[in-house]
Amino acid sequence: MLPGYAVIRPLGSGGFADVFLYEQDLPRRVVAVKVLAAEAVNDETLRAFNAEADILARLSAHPAIVTVHLASISSDGRPFFVMEYCPDTMSARLRRDSLALSTVLETGVRIAGAVETVHRAGLLHRDIKPSNILITALGSAVLADFGIAAADDEDGDVAMSVPWSAPEVLQETTNGTIASEVWSLAATVYTLLTGRSPFESDRRQANTRDLMTGRILKAVYTPTGRDDVPPRLEEALRTALSKDPSRRFASAQAFAEELRWVQYELGIPPTAIEVASPEWARAAGLIDLDDRDRRGPVVSTVNPDSRRAQREAKQAEAAA
Template sequence: MARRRPSEPPILPGFSHIRLLGSGGFADVFLYEQNMPRRQVAVKVMLADVVTENVRQMFQVEANLMAQLSSHPSILTVYQASISADGRPYLVMELCSAQLAERYRRERLPVAEVLRIAVQIGSAIETAHRQGVLHRDIKPSNILTTAYGHPVLSDFGIAATLSAAPTHDTVGMSIPWSAPEVLLDRTPGTVQSEVWSLAATTYSLLAGRSPFEVTDGPNTSDELIGRITRARVPAIGRDDVPEALEAVLRRAMSKDPAKRQQSAIELVRELQRVELELGLVPTQADVAVDDWALATVSDPGDRTIVRAVTPAAAAARPGRRRRRALAAETAVAAEGTGSATAGAGRRVAARSRATAAVLVVVSLLVVGLGAIGTVLALQGDDGIPRVTGIQAARDGSTIVFAWDDPGLLDGDTFRVQVAGGEQTLQRSTEFAVAAVPGDRVCVTVTVVREGRAGAPSSERCAEAGE
């Protein structure tokens, strides 16, 4: 197959060209060295012969989307965007490796590694969805790896807002990882079609091939579309892949979108459950709190930012027992994307939290928003509903507390306080705690509305079993 020659690298003030990194249908990616601060970066440059006003607008959309989202530790960081002297738009991005897309084809990736990647990328997709953005091109080649081995989602070039209604002829797609309803032109993309694509990508990393690709037959576009829209999901074909994981992926790739997990975070939780069943420490899912600066003190001019508490910091408290609240997502206080140091720091911090000696075990039952530090000056308000009738169930050393929804409004959260431990903000009416066998765990639950807390529930206690 003939391939086009790469374009000439543009002259960019403050950057020195080094070499070509790769070529695509609409752009080339070059390695440059930025002069100040001195660092190597990847620069994506649009091809001159495809630059139309529509393409310029798409490129600007990509730049804006990635800039808004790249504070997430699993989304590629964009440093700047501009137009070169010869009129070609370009993006300056964090330098990452694209080896994963080749590696899964030539070697068997460990199940634990694939689950870790899927959870981290899934949390990035969930974050994009909460910002109203569909990626619409989730596939292995769009998962890059940082210098620290952290997976990041790239290429929002054909992304669209959830509220937009783009025409189908403006939508690109990668057939092997596109949902049936997208291939059949029933929709340009939905949250459920992204769930399908994330599952198909996870399947590919495990199987060494896309889900409906065959090794002993034709894999033309028409053949693939026919299998994706009509055939059952084939077995992965690995003895070390548990049936529970195959079942999760089969559900996510159901032909009927209504039968799939209805959000990326729901799929992430099921993958975390598989990690637990395999005896692995569940991978942290990073999803920002909706109102991460909700706490205030009595002086309106003195505001306190709510931050995540790392497991290591919590373990340092004297007299603490080894129990940790299970949380599906840890609150992240984003601090901007202005420098490479900040971008790397976010990822190092995320990995440090996931690998600290005492780890936050991620809940598979709750829509948690993380272990939150002390929330200051949340005053009671009789107009806020009160949680009653908390029930507790034991599953070995795990205790699951559950209660009825007293009538949350949009924006309300439950604040779960573990006695002698952390507070957690969440929307779910279930909360799981991993405790040392024989340990007694007590919780109270309070509804928080617009920075104010209602009356707390009665304390509910339970003892962890063996």
């Protein structure tokens, strides 16, 4: 139980955490609460959980990154954080129906702006895919799930979702770079257009991890097959999904700018690319990604030299 919150129902579980829908008493609103699973508590999961909470707290001012409201320790000793409740995901929406080209382009630009902001903070998301794009109550796409994020110069274990991972990540020559995140962005946009990842086969038995990895390593681009997708968009996806990282767009922002040109040529009002200023991004990047401490609520104290402390001391002296 969390003081000030009433549980409504479970939302899901996976990896090392469970997510629940709660109602907050004050201010009154529904929120999503992510709680570290009791059986999963160890140094590595605490590191990942603390990093995700810290990253979201620093970056969630961005309009296309999910907002975190609070992080603390529950009565049973499990770390948790409270974030905005997003009632849908892009992957779930895609399973229900195909997406309009205009929706895909808008989503691509928004999420690319979020990823660019993450990169400017010196971080990598490392798991960009449709299921990690949530839909807010107002219908806006936001990037979530920073549980395996890392500093852009950090070595470590490779964490990935194969269908949206770049060849060099699957080959484990890197655990992630800006170029590999551009690949994942493009693979996500491709999936939103087609309902399948770029190297997914129509035959289910051909989509084992090994077979799909083999196709990704060859990186032979297959056009989307949509009549409404213009050649410029196909070429942008082909470039971003190049086997050679040096041939891809140099940044998430550059990829977003190309998507905006596609919008412009189609007569669609270009979506703004929202990225952080250098000063804000530098401050946001001051995160200890190796923090394995089990944190508790901060205890407020009164500075003995403050006016309040002096006033209370005088009141106590007068009452004596």
